[in-house]
Amino acid sequence: METQKHRNKNGQINIVLQDKQRDATADEEGKKCLTESNSFSHIDTEFSSFIGMKRLKRTIKEIYATIVINEKRREIGLPGTKQVLHMLFKGNPGTGKTTVARKLARMYFEMDLLSKGHFIEAERADLVGEYIGQTAQKTRAVIQKAMGGVLFIDEAYSLARGGEKDFGKEAIDTLVKHMEDNHNDFVLILAGYPYEMERFLTLNPGLKSRFPFILDFQDYDTSQLMKIAKQMVQSREYELTKEAEWKLRTHLYKQKSQSQYNFSNARYIRNVVEQSIRLHAMRLLTRETFSVNDLIYLTAEDLSLDAQ
Ligand SMILES: Nc1ncnc2c1ncn2[C@@H]1O[C@H](COP(=O)(O)OP(=O)(O)OP(=O)(O)O)[C@@H](O)[C@H]1O
C-alpha cells in the first residue's frame, strides 16, 4: 500500500502542477490515477482470501474511492466529506466477523484513515463496572487504548442485557459520546449474532443511525465452505484427494441441512482441516516409507467428520 499511497500522491501533484482548474483533462487524469494505480486491485488482493463477502468488498472500495476523490477535491479548493466509519457486524458463528475487523484495522491504517491501525477487542466485562461511575471510567480507558485503531466489541448486545438500570447502558452512552467526538481517529465495530443484534438495535433506537455501515455476514453455502476448505488446506501446502473432497462435500451438505442453528461455518472447516492434518500425520507414522504425494494428500480416511 505504501507504493499505492505514493502513486496517489504523485497523481495529486500532477494535477496541482499541471492544471489547477477542473477541466476535462484533469478529470481524466483523476480517473486514470484511480484506475491505473488500481488500488482496487490492492483491496481485491487483500480480501482475496475471503470467500464471498461481496458487499463488504464493495463497501471497502467505496470508502477508498471517497478518500481519493476527497483529496482531489481538496486540491482544487472544494470541501471534502468526512467519513464516519463505525460499523455493525451481524453474523452467525464463524462467518468471519472478527477476522474481517482485524483486517480492516490494518487496511484503514494503510489508507491513512487511522494513525495506528491496532485492534482492541473488548467484551462486556472490560467496559462495565460494578458501582456508579466505574463504567464510564472503564469504558473511557478502553476507548483511550483504542485511539488510532479499531475497537471491536463482540456480543455487543450483552451491554443491553440488564435494561435501563444496568450499568451496560452507561457503557453504551459513553461509547456513543466518543464515537461522535473522536470519529476521525477511532473506529468502533460492534458485532454479534443477527437476531440478538437486531433486538439490541430495537432497544437502542438511537444507535442505528450512528453506524453508517451495517454489514450482514451470511452463512456460507456448501460450495463456499468447500472453497474455504481447499484454501485452508492449500495455504498449509496440503491437498485433498478427490475422495476426500467428495466425502467432505457430502458431509457438509448433510450438516447444513440438519444443524442450521449451531453450525459454526468457516470455523467448523478450520477445525476439520486441522484435525485431518493430525490424523494424516498419525496414519503416515505407522508406515515404513512414504512418497511425496503421501506427504501432501489428505485422504478420505484422514477426515474424521463425525467427531466435529
Ligand atoms: N470468507 C472466509 N473465507 C475464508 N476463511 C474464513 C472466511 N470467514 C471466516 N473464515 C475463517 O474462519 C475462522 C473463524 O472466523 P471468525 O473467528 O472471524 O468468525 P466470527 O464471525 O468472529 O465467529 P464468532 O461469532 O463465533 O466470534 C477464521 O479462521 C477465519 O479466518
Ligand SMILES: [Mg+2]
Ligand atoms: Mg468472533
